[in-house]
Amino acid sequence: MNDPVSAPAHRPAVDAVSGPRARPVGDPVRAWRRLVDTAVLLDGFHTLKHAVRFGAEVPVAVxxxxxxxxxxxDDLAPDVRDRLADLLHEVPEETYRTLVARPHPTAVAALAVRPSRAAHLATLAxxxxxTPIVVLDNPRNLGNAGAVIRLAAGFGATGVVTTGTLDPWHPTVVRGGAGLHFATAVERLGVADLPPGPLFALDPEGDDIRGLKLPDDAVLAFGSERSGLxxxxxxxADHLLSLPMRPQVSSYNLATSVAMTLYHWSAGSF
Incomplete structure (x- = not known):
């Protein structure tokens, strides 16, 4: 997938001690506390990097x-380095620890504006x-949901839809997805409101997926980690499909199942 945002051609002014200076935006801590209840938490350098790379609006980063x-x-994201230089404000470690519940090893955090639900629903419809849409039917594990969103973004899926009570924009999900929520359409919907397209649901009793070519407009549904579909x-569901698995092995991890299915789709799309 090509990055939609390229780095600006200029470099900001340089401070002899700390390097390029951030653009003054007032008190970042005050801005954080004003926005935190309605914004998306970007926890860690890689989460912020991906969010910025895919066009997120980030009003404050520390x-x-x-x-x-x-x-x-410089090492890992030179394409967005200048934008990060404009955004990042240094704060004392004690202050940083009051802003995030689980301090990240990179000691970077930011707040982003959540993308328009209406725009996402239009994309999904x-x-x-x-490219397919991935549906997680009543998922339970926040980290698994994040890993699936990261996979879906990597494969260029149209979006990820969750059903049930799990919030796909929960901070733990965004952290697990490494900020790649901004690279695809992520929303929660009821089963009755799923996007259009042939619905393929993964089930141990379904037909072997190896015997079928998945269409590009497929809606690929995966059951919860505990109770399945x-x-x-x-x-x-229009079709029930199963993944190849050795007898007596109970199941695959949710993210693994999604990865195998998306790979099967991608291998058949050429």
């Missing part, structure tokens, strides 16, 4: 060590599609 964060950017979603 770090304990700005020079170290920009050195990471649009046909024809050239809900009765409501199973009744709506």
């Amino acid at each position: 770090t304990v060590d700005r020079a170290a964060a920009l050195a990471l950017a 649009r046909t024809p599609r050239t 809900s009765t409501e979603l199973r009744s709506r």
